[in-house]
Amino acid sequence: MATPEAAEKATTRRNPNKGFVATKEEAAAARAWWVIDASGKSLGRLASAVAHVLRGKHKPTFSPHLDAGDFVVVVNADKVRLTGNKLDQKLYSHHSGIPGGFKQESYRHLMERKPEFPVEKAVKGMLPKNVLGREMFTKLKVYATPDHPHAAQKPQVLEIK
Known part of the structure; x- marks a missing residue:
C-alpha cells in the first residue's frame, strides 16, 4: 500500500532532471473560458495571442504534447483590423477539386461575406499541423457580433495589448 505522498508524486510525475510533465487528466481538468473583444x-497580433491561450502556453503546467489550453470566445470579429492595403491586396484562395474550380x-x-473566417484561418495557421492542433482549434469560438451563447460558462475577459 503506497502512502498518500507517494501517490501524489506518481500522479504529477515530477522528475528532478526533466521538470514537470502534466498528465492528460490534469491538463483537461484546469480549462478556463476566456472572451476576447x-x-x-x-488580425495577426490577435491570432497570435489566441493561439497562445489555445495551446496553454500561458500556464505553468504547459506540456507541448498535450492539449492543455483553454476555451477562447472571440467577439466582434467583423471589427478586426488589417493593416496597410491587406483588405484589397491579400487574397483568400481555394479550389473545389474540379477543373476550373480555383477561386x-x-x-x-471575405469580411463582408463571412467575418468570422479570417480570424479562424489566422489562428488555425498558428496552431500545430497535426491531430493536437485540430483538437485545440475546436476550443475556439468566433462571433461577428458582441453576442455569444457561452454566458453559462462565465468566460473571463482577456485583454490583448
Whole structure:
C-alpha cells in the first residue's frame, strides 16, 4: 500500500532532471473560458495571442504534447483590423477539386461575406499541423457580433495589448 505522498508524486510525475510533465487528466481538468473583444485589434497580433491561450502556453503546467489550453470566445470579429492595403491586396484562395474550380477572393469581400473566417484561418495557421492542433482549434469560438451563447460558462475577459 503506497502512502498518500507517494501517490501524489506518481500522479504529477515530477522528475528532478526533466521538470514537470502534466498528465492528460490534469491538463483537461484546469480549462478556463476566456472572451476576447477583437474590435480595433490587428488580425495577426490577435491570432497570435489566441493561439497562445489555445495551446496553454500561458500556464505553468504547459506540456507541448498535450492539449492543455483553454476555451477562447472571440467577439466582434467583423471589427478586426488589417493593416496597410491587406483588405484589397491579400487574397483568400481555394479550389473545389474540379477543373476550373480555383477561386480567389479579397479579404474585403471575405469580411463582408463571412467575418468570422479570417480570424479562424489566422489562428488555425498558428496552431500545430497535426491531430493536437485540430483538437485545440475546436476550443475556439468566433462571433461577428458582441453576442455569444457561452454566458453559462462565465468566460473571463482577456485583454490583448
